[in-house]
Amino acid sequence: MREQNLRAGIGMMVATTVVFALQDGISRHLAGTYNTYMVVMIRYWFFALFVLAIAARSTGGVRGAVRSHHPFLQAFRALLLVAEIYVMIYAFVHLGLIDTHAVFICYPLLVAALSGPVLGEKVGWRRWSAIAIGFLGVLVILEPGSGMVSVGAAVPLLAAAMFALYGLLTRYVARKDAGEVSFFWTGMVGALFATAVGMWFWQPMSGTDWLWMGVLCLTAVAGHWMLIRAYEIAEASALQPFAYLQLVWGAAMGMSIFGDTLRPNVALGAAIVASAGLFTLWRARQVAR
Template identity: 60%
Template sequence: MPDNRQTGPLMAPAAQPPAVPPPHARPRADRQGAAILMICASSFIFAAQDGVSRYLGAAYSPIFVIMLRYWFFALFVILLCARSSGGLGRAIRSRRPGLQIFRGVLLVAEVVVTIEAFVRLGLINTHAIFACYPLIISALSGPVLGEKVGWRRWAAVAVGFAGILIVLRPGSGVFSANATLPLLGAAMFALYGLLTRLAGRDDTAMVSFFWTGISGAVAITAVGIWHWEPIAGRDIPWLLMLCLTAVAGHFLLIKAYELAEASALQPFSYTQLVWISIFGVTIFGEHLAPNVAIGGVIVVGAGMFTWWRSRQRERAG
């Protein structure tokens, strides 16, 4: 359930907009509409990928499954960067290579933790807790990026974590140590997002994308090669689907953020929770408990509020 967002280059506004759009240019509303469809489609694909990961992670070592997935992903990254402006040579050149390598290793470690959570807790419970990562980003944006976090955002963080407590129900006898896995995964993914923004001050999105795929593949191979095991013939199609959904999801994500601003598309990424709930109940026989539903709504609502505050600050600035 990895996050690599980019927007088109900034251009100065024309002195007088043309009365008729250029022949091959899309109107802004059409571009944003297409981007919304792409972000919703990528959310569906990532939800399907999580379902396949849950299935394979229960049958094989999650580290082994992720290694194979990253090999395919690294090939996709190389091909995409080779076709981009400047080719591979430009994508490799980073001003912050140490930071980029750490980001890639952190992301692949987060994927391992999250898939383990899928296996132990199920898709619905894991995502209900994992949805708090935007709140962790808000809380850490001050110490990591030096941004000012106002009391409204801190209040949203507090409300969001109250929702997490409703999901976890500590002290009820239901809470277990396994429930900390998605929270750890959310914290790792939030830190990855913050470091991506930090790296973006010096490197382009394509450079960050390249280092994410390659450093992650190298790191997981160094560990996963020792977990190699034979793959049953019936699981090969599922493994291929896992690799293809990873590529298709990221491709749609990249295209969506080429057409519209990330801040305009962020709310639609929450549609993944809807698909996760449907897959969890209908395919894996999971139960959507009332406390999980209520807590999840609170977490998502708090995340939406932090997104709205960010939009307000951007407009004011």
């Protein structure tokens, strides 16, 4: 049964990476034509409906999902995720899917580096070495002196740092709050904030793009549901290596649809970053054992 669950979880994670890559491509298309704040707002409306449906079916219902031992941290987490989505979409439009994802995949290394000050976890010299090697990979991607190192190139690195902090805070609040509580706060506070910002940037949208907007909303809901389901049936440490496949799908979409170019230094740097990230995950698992 455990082996079947692992296979099912891996299959679910692979499918999740495909859905998220599709979501990123649609986000790039829509944000290239319409205001990013409006796109994120509409996406969060559907996300909030999904969260409400999940909370209504959970033990304790919506009232139980509202009760948190860390309300301020939960609210901050939600705002941090919305801001990270804004930053990522900006990077998709201005840097492309390939370069953005190649830098963004360093976030597991940032999680490992920040787990000490945020969670009080011990990070040994082996993982610190892997973190350092991973960031050398980021430098290979950015290729100092080539012209890519600029304010724009730092955008996906900022998004990675924000997402890493979001993940660490999620682990912190999980010590007392159930997953349903964190999910509810993420969706509802995020929707309120995205609406407060996005309502000032409304633009008319063509019929075709409303269809793409609908697909974006569906992929966002489906991706989160599949990710939750994958972590329910298999260990996170066993599934995390497969999350790097999103870089593969994103690169394929970027080259085939948007005309992005996979430069040799980006491929090499991404391989270094991914290898360092996989090592930190493996080492964390060994320490846990």
